[in-house]
Amino acid sequence: MTEARTSLRADARRNRQAVLDAARELFTERGDGVQIDEIAERARVGVGTLYRHFSDKQSLLAAIVASRFAAMTAVARAAEQLDDPGEAFRALLMGYLESAEGDAAFRFALLGPQEPDWHEINAEKQQFAEIVERIIRRAADAGHLRHDVTGNDFVLLTRGAMANMTGERDWRRHVALLLDGIRAQ
Incomplete structure (x- = not known):
């Protein structure tokens, strides 16, 4: 803070x-x-x-994202402590999405027509991204994920799942299908 x-x-x-x-x-x-x-x-x-x-609607959205990023970073830290690299990635992904599921304003801020003003929350975003990268690298090095998976792919995975958190869509099925696609062969 x-x-x-x-x-x-x-x-x-x-x-x-x-x-x-x-x-x-x-x-x-x-x-x-x-x-x-x-x-x-x-x-x-x-x-x-x-x-x-x-100052404007974007700074308000950034504050909403920043408050959720604190919780997301706690999820990432807990996942990073898991011994099994594959389980650490799964815990990170599912913990992130389950937290986002209960926060429609956060999902709107990330998926809405304008990106949040990241400069206001850059430190939070950077801290989270570094943990995500370490978890991904560890899972890839252990053979649980394809070697070309990156933190940017994590963003794609989570945004795709969040876009399916409406109505009757099954975002968990969406994630299961995506995980099959990024799993190491």
Whole structure:
């Protein structure tokens, strides 16, 4: 957490959290069509208060992603501690997706029409990516994954599965099919 976030007054922290909660709800309900003034109204704060915390919709989406990345990094650290490299990769992938399944606003932020403003959450993203790369390399070196699988492939796998977390689609079947494709022969 940045120093600016930890040094906020109690009322400012409550307002920031109310804005994040309202944005999560509205993005989950309606996707990108949500307007800033609607988020402020749902959070019961003024638009000016919202803008003091978030300069635009992209910075708000980045904050949603950043909060989820903290949880995702914890999942990745736990997976990295597993002795079996193949199980470590599976735990990482499934833990990431199961966490994303319960957070439609996070999925929207990643899959929506605009990428989040990564510069605001670069440290979190970099830390997560480094752990993912180590897990993938270990699994590939142990013969559990194709040697050409990379962290970028992890992004493709997870985004594909997240796109199938709606309605009657079975994202777990999607993942099983994908895992068959990246498994070492």
